[in-house]
Amino acid sequence: MNSAPLVLDPPDESGRRRVSYDGVVLGTADRPSDVVELLRHAGVTAPEALDLGDPEVAEWRGAGPESWAESPP
Numbered sequence: 613m614n615s616a617p618l619v620l621d622p623p624d625e626s627g628r629r630r631v632s633y634d635g636v637v638l639g640t641a642d643r644p645s646d647v648v649e650l651l652r653h654a655g656v657t658a659p660e661a662l663d664l665g666d667p668e669v670a671e672w673r674g675a676g677p678e679s680w681a682e683s684p685p
Contacts, residue, residue, distance in 0.1 A: 616667060620647070622674020627681025642681045 620641070621630040628640045631650050638650040644664060651659035664670045664677055 616669055616671040618647075618651070618662070618664070618670040620670060620672050620677075623679050623681070627679070629680075644677065644680075 617634050619632040621632075623629055624640075628642055631638045631641050631647055633651060633654055633656065636654070638654050641647045641650060647664065648659045648662075651662070656662075662669050670677075
């Protein structure tokens with residue numbers, strides 16, 4: 613089982629992903645920059661420096677970091 617603090621659920625039918633950090637749902641993201649903003653609002657220090665491709669940082673469920681909405685709102 614992955615112990616990454618950041619969990620990105622599979623994309624929904626719109627390509628959005630639910631984002632959780634340390635077991636707390638932060639919201640949904642349409643793109644990686646949304647993940648950074650959700651983390652920033654949650655109080656994570658320097659979220660832009662996190663390597664979202666590192667499995668010790670982020671657990672990508674259902675699809676990898678390349679799967680996002682094609683045309684987010």
